[in-house]
Amino acid sequence: MVLPLAAALPDRLEQPSPHSDAAFAVMLTDIAQAGDRLVAVGDLGVVIYSDDQGQHWQQASVPVTTLLTSIHFTSAERGWVTGHDGVLLQTNDAGASWTLHLDGYRLNELKIASLQAQLDALVETPSDDPFLEEDLLFALEDAEVALEEGPVNPLLNVWFKDADTGFLLGAYGTALTTTDAGASWELISERLPNPDQMHLNAITLLDGALVIAGEAGLLMRSDDLGDSWYALPSPYQGSFFDLVAHKGELFALGLRGHLFVSADGGFDWEAVPVDTTVSFMGGYSDNQQLAIAGLGGTLLTGGQYQDLTELNTRVRRHFNAVVPIANGWVLAGEQGIFTYPLQGADQ
Template sequence: MCSFKKALALLLVLWQAVAQASGYVDVLDLPARPSALAVRSPLLDVTSAGQRLVAVGQRGHILYSDDDGKQWQQASVPVSSDLNAVYFPTPEQGWAVGNDGVVLHSSDAGATWKKQLDGRQIGALSVKHYAALAAADPDNEQWPLRVADGQRLVEEGADKPLLDLWFADDKLGYVVGVFNLILRTEDGGQNWTPFQDRTDNPQNFHLNAITSTGDGLYIAGEQGLLLKWDDAAQRFAAVQTPYQGSFFGVVGKPGEALVYGLRGNVLRSTDGGLSWTPFDSGLQVSVTAATVDAQGHYRMFSQAGHMLVARDDSPRLQLVPQQNPSPVAGAALAADGSLVLVGTRGARALLEQ
C-alpha cells in the first residue's frame, strides 16, 4: 500500500480519537452519505466486476461504472470508514476492506454492500482462536503470545486498518493489514480465521498488499517483507529479495512476478520468486499501482502521477509523458481495453498511450 494511503488511514484514526470526545456516531455504524462529488473525491482502489468497474475510497464511498469509467454511480454502503481496497473474484461476488478493520461484501456486482466484519470483532476472534490452540497444545509457547496480541486488539478498539484483500473464488479469501493482521475465510466471509501464526513475519511488519500472479500468491509488506504462499507448509513463507525498503504491491502473470515500492524500486522474478533482479524504473518516487494492459504489457504508476510501461523483454520501464499528472493509488483494465485510474482526484479514464 502506498505511503499516502497510509497517511490517510492515520489521519482518520486521529480524527476518530478527537470525535469520540464529542459524542459522535461511530463511522462503523454510519452509512456512507450520497455525494455528487464522490467521483472526484480521493479514491484508493479500482477493480473490474465482469463488465463493470468498482472503485472505493474515503468516507465509505463506493462507485461503479457500466460504461468503462465515463460515468459513475454511488453504491449503498453501511459504513463511513475509509475503504482501501476492493476485489471481485466473480462478476457478482465482491469484497472491500478498509480502516477500522472493516470487511464489506456485495452479491450484486457492487451496487449494494453489507458489513461482514469490523475491528470491534477481530480482537475477540483472535483471542478465541488462539486460546483454543493453547488449550489443545499447552507446550507451544507461541499461543499465549497470540492470545495476548488478540487481547490488545480488544483493548485498543477498532482502529487497525485492513489494507488489501484477495479471493480465489467466492469462498476462499484473505484480508491483510497493519502489524501482521491477516485473516482467512473459507465460506465467503461468514466466518474468519486469524492467520497471524501462518506468516514468516516475526517483527509484525505491515502487510500492504496481497496478489496472485496466476502461479503464486504473494504478500508485499514494509521493510523488504515479501511472502509467498507455501501450499505444502500451509503458510506464507518469506521470500528473499535484494531490497530492504517497503513494497506496496505485486503484479504479474504465470511465470513472472514484479514487486514494486519505495523510491521507484521494482524487482522482477521469472523463477517463482527464488531470485529477483532490479527492473529499472528511472524514478526516485514510490511506485504505488500497477496492472497489465490489453496488450499484455505492464503499466506502473507513481505517487507523483508518472506512468511507466514495460514492453517486450526490455530490462527498463519506459516513462510515458502525462498531461496534468496526479497521484495514482489504483489502476484497472476496463471492458473496452482502456485503463481507468483512481487517486487523490478521484477516477479518470486514461487516454490511449
C-alpha cells in the same frame, strides 16, 4: 498499502457514507473490474461505479464512512472491499450496494479466540520453544486491551483465489483466510514468518504459489495455498505496496522508484530500470499488457518489463491503481478518477 491512520471513531462503523457530488473527488485507493462495470473505492466509505468505460460514475450505497483500502470481485456480481477499523464489506449486485461483513470488533474477538486456542494446545502438546507460552500470553493480553479500545487496525487488502478461497491482509501482521466464500474467517497470522508484525500490503498467485509483500522489504511465499509460509529474500528494505504476476514473472512495487522483477517466483530479484524516483502504488496485468501506477502522475505500460514505457499523463496526481478500458486506462487516486485515452491524456 498503509495510509495515514486517524484515531478510530465508533460511529464510522454506524454512519453510512453520505451521497454527495464531493464523493467523486475524494482520494480513491483501488479500482476493479466487475464484468463490464468498473468499481472504485476510497476515503469516507466512498464506492463509485461506471457502466460506460469510466465516462460517467454513480455512488454506491455503503454502510460505513471508514477509509476503504482495496477491492476484489470473485464474479461479475459478488465482490469484497476492505477498510480501516477492520472493515470488510460485501456486495452481491456488482458494487451498487454493500453490506458490512466484518469489523474490527469481530476481528479482535477472532484474535483472542485464536490465541486462547494456541495456549490450550500447549497444555496437550508442549512446545520446544521455551518462550512460546510467554509470547502467547503477552499477545493475548494485548488483544484483550485492543478489544476494549475498539476497532483501530485497518484491513489493507482482500484477494480471492476463487469464489470460495480468499485472504485478508492488514496492519501489524493481520492475516485471515476463508475456504467457504467468506461465511467464516480463520486468523492465520501465526503461520506467517513475520515476528515483527509488519504491515501486510499485497498478495498474488503465481504458478500455484501464493506470495505476500509488506513493509520493510517483507516477502513470503506459500506452496500449499496458505497452510504454511516461508520468507523470501528481499531485494531492498523498503515497503512493497503491490505484487503483480505477469507472463510467469513476479513484479514487486516499492518506494522511490524501486521496482523489481523475479523470473523464479520470488527467490531471485532483478531491479527494473525506470527513469523515475516516485513510489509505485498499484499494478495491473491480464498476461497481455502490464501497467504500473504511482505518484506524480506516473503510468508505465508495456507487454513485458523490458519495454515498459512511461506515458505522459500531463498531471502530477497521486495514482493508486489502474485498470484497462477499450480505448486506454482508468486510474484511481488523488482527486478521484483519471482517464488516459490511447491517443493522449485527458481528465
